[in-house]
Amino acid sequence: MAYMFLNGKLIERTKGKIDVEDRGFQFGDGIYEVIAVYGGRPFALSDHLDRLFESAKKIYMEIPYSKKELEDGIHRLLHVDKREHCYIYIQVSRGISPRNHIIPQRISGTVIIYLLDPIREKENWKRRGIKAAITEDIRWLRCDIKTTSLLGNVLVKQKAVEKQASEAILHREQRVTEGSSSNVWIVKDGLLRTHPADQFILNGITRKQILAISKQQRIPYVEQSFTVDELLGADEVFITSTTMEVTPVVEVDEVKINEGKPGLLTKKLQWLLEREIQSQCFDDASPFSLK
Ligand SMILES: Cc1ncc(COP(=O)(O)O)c(C=O)c1O
Incomplete structure (x- = not known):
């Protein structure tokens, strides 16, 4: 069974639901990282998390978790989804708010983490x-x-x-x-x-x-x-x-x-x-x- 983290909760991947008014869905208002896993261990994880936080800063967005919390989530996911070689996909969108271009204040971002398969070729x-x-x-x-x-x-x-x-x-x-x-x-x-x-x-x-x-x-x-x-x-x-x-x-x-x-x-x-x-x-x- 494949799992995902959705806003800090580890759930079955097929059970993940995101609101239609999530700004990631309507505006592409989000950031992401793809991190390689070899031998069950992430490669250059801290560089990727640093870049994620830099991207967030550039779009005036706050990530609702610390780097350490994201790291822990990634390791838990790798523990339950045991895979030697795969990719971690982590996405943070600005969150849910009635549709309007103006950046809403005081909303919490939507954070998803799940694993991707390597490119076949x-x-x-x-x-x-x-x-x-x-x-x-x-x-x-x-x-x-x-x-x-x-x-x-x-x-x-x-x-x-x-x-x-x-x-x-x-x-x-x-x-x-x-x-x-x-x-x-x-x-x-x-x-x-x-x-x-x-x-x-x-x-x-x-x-x-x-x-x-x-x-x-x-x-x-x-x-x-x-x-x-x-x-x-x-x-x-x-x-x-x-x-x-x-x-x-x-x-x-x-x-x-x-x-x-x-x-x-x-x-x-x-x-x-x-x-x-x-x-x-x-x-x-x-x-x-x-x-
Ligand atoms: C536009 C673009 N440039 C460069 C890269 C390479 O970046 P990285 O080495 O961090 O995967 C990517 C990766 O997805 C990309 O989308």
């Missing part, structure tokens, strides 16, 4: 790489907030799917921002490059891990945006996210990257991230831990 995509489609970034100007208002992301992903691609790589004018649900990286002449963490992208937790790993390993990198032409002329391209980890991009529109094969640095970073996951979720004592 993940391992295959990680090994062989994916095809991506270049698409205009039609989203708003606060992409740094991890909000449940995801219609822009949904529409660009759909465009990619219509082109038989697995991810949309987005651009504003000539500048590449990020993917519809991932951060985008290029490698050119040994230099790793990704968009700076400003309001045009989500500052991914996996992005943060890769930057920390690169620093530790002395892999040269810059947080600097690149153009669509630079993307197409890159030696290697890859995306990062909680659900896709480090996934090579081997074709962008009709252009093959690295002759259609995952690049060497991409594979190295894939392995280094797996090692970090191993050290955080399987063997605490590892000297390689970034924590």
